[in-house]
Amino acid sequence: MKLTIHDDIKKIPYYPKAMMYGYDEGWVRLSSNENPFPPSPKVFSSILDALFFTNRYPGGELELKSAIAKKLGIAAEQVLIGNGSNELIEMTLKAMKHGKRNKVIISDPSFAFYAIAAQVYGYEVCKVPLADMHVDLGLVGKQIDKTTRIIFLNNPLNPTGTIFEQEHFENFMKTVPPEVLIVVDEAYAEFVESAQFPNTIKDIGERPVLVMRTFSKAYGLAGLRIGYGIGEESLIAFLERTKQPFSVNMMALIAAQAALSDGAYLKKVLRNNRNGKLYFSKALQELSIESVPSEANFILVKLGKDAEAITKRLFEEKVLVRWMGAYGLPDFIRVSVGRMDENRRFIEVLRRVI
Ligand SMILES: Cc1ncc(COP(=O)(O)O)c(C=O)c1O
Numbered sequence: 001m002k003l004t005i006h007d008d009i010k011k012i013p014y015y016p017k018a019m020m021y022g023y024d025e026g027w028v029r030l031s032s033n034e035n036p037f038p039p040s041p042k043v044f045s046s047i048l049d050a051l052f053f054t055n056r057y058p059g060g061e062l063e064l065k066s067a068i069a070k071k072l073g074i075a076a077e078q079v080l081i082g083n084g085s086n087e088l089i090e091m092t093l094k095a096m097k098h099g100k101r102n103k104v105i106i107s108d109p110s111f112a113f114y115a116i117a118a119q120v121y122g123y124e125v126c127k128v129p130l131a132d133m134h135v136d137l138g139l140v141g142k143q144i145d146k147t148t149r150i151i152f153l154n155n156p157l158n159p160t161g162t163i164f165e166q167e168h169f170e171n172f173m174k175t176v177p178p179e180v181l182i183v184v185d186e187a188y189a190e191f192v193e194s195a196q197f198p199n200t201i202k203d204i205g206e207r208p209v210l211v212m213r214t215f216s217k218a219y220g221l222a223g224l225r226i227g228y229g230i231g232e233e234s235l236i237a238f239l240e241r242t243k244q245p246f247s248v249n250m251m252a253l254i255a256a257q258a259a260l261s262d263g264a265y266l267k268k269v270l271r272n273n274r275n276g277k278l279y280f281s282k283a284l285q286e287l288s289i290e291s292v293p294s295e296a297n298f299i300l301v302k303l304g305k306d307a308e309a310i311t312k313r314l315f316e317e318k319v320l321v322r323w324m325g326a327y328g329l330p331d332f333i334r335v336s337v338g339r340m341d342e343n344r345r346f347i348e349v350l351r352r353v354i
Pocket residue numbers: 032033083084085086087111154158185187213214215216222225226227
């Protein structure tokens with residue numbers, strides 16, 4: 001190809017594409033922190049109803065904003081809907097472009113798309129190492145300078161499952177200058193049980209904070225692509241301007257409303273997740289394998305130098321987990337909590353393979 005592509009684009013790593021493995025019987029898919037259950041029955045019937053209207057452009061965004069706002073006790077104008085939280089990350093980067101202020105701070109490791117998207121939009125990425133598998137807000141704060149524009153904090157953190165706590169977050173926020181936007185990605189918030197988990201939503205009127213949540217995890221709608229952001233009204237209005245019209249499809253909008261209304265489904269998912277983590281922690285202990293205590297729907301498991309080879313052996317047995325080499329943790333795998341039969345299958349194969 002004769003086209004010249006700028007080096008800044010050439011050096012961007014690929015985001016791993018989802019594989020079809022695991023959609024069919026026989027596979028145990030614990031590699032992408034997905035919900036192991038099909039969505040709520042209310043989602044199915046709402047999608048069937050919506051099918052009759054696919055000749056129309058997607059409506060329903062305002063209704064969904066109102067439903068989210070009601071649930072959280074905020075105004076609908078403080079809610080932003082995106083094609084997954086991934087689109088919210090992009091909207092943020094587009095809206096915040098600001099000449100020389102072009103530094104984005106992230107923890108290392110953290111969710112891979114922050115760095116990829118930041119590079120696509122021409123930002124400089126500053127990566128801050130973890131302290132004992134936790135985001136070190138003190139260290140993050142030390143990286144803030146006159147060029148800093150956005151800080152992406154992920155709580156709980158993918159891939160460790162650890163959280164930073166209310167008190168630390170409050171202290172950190174006091175040190176952040178007003179020209180810096182803090183994005184707190186709470187993709188796994190519904191799974192958290194710790195009472196110390198920060199109440200970020202109460203900060204949105206006071207400080208430049210955008211909180212991101214998603215329907216991909218606890219609500220089981222990853223394949224439909226829908227997430228939401230919560231922030232101060234004028235911030236949301238500016239972010240909204242950078243959004244592609246109709247980026248969220250009609251099925252997703254309608255399904256998300258239905259999913260929100262099914263409290264029993266959410267309870268079932270959270271109960272399964274809690275039991276799954278307890279099972280993993282006990283079973284791994286029995287195998288003398290270390291893991292990181294997690295507040296999310298996945299756990300980080302230390303397998304040592306054979307971690308990659310074990311991942312391959314698990315794959316041969318149709319058990320999918322994520323080797324953490326790409327996250328700079330080559331001794332670890334990340335395992336999503338599945339249904340209990342899937343969790344047992346993982347442990348059974350792991351026991352045999354090691
Ligand atoms: C921390 C974090 N944020 C965002 C996402 C993506 O969410 P969405 O499916 O809403 O784009 C993921 C997906 O794994 C994630 O781990």
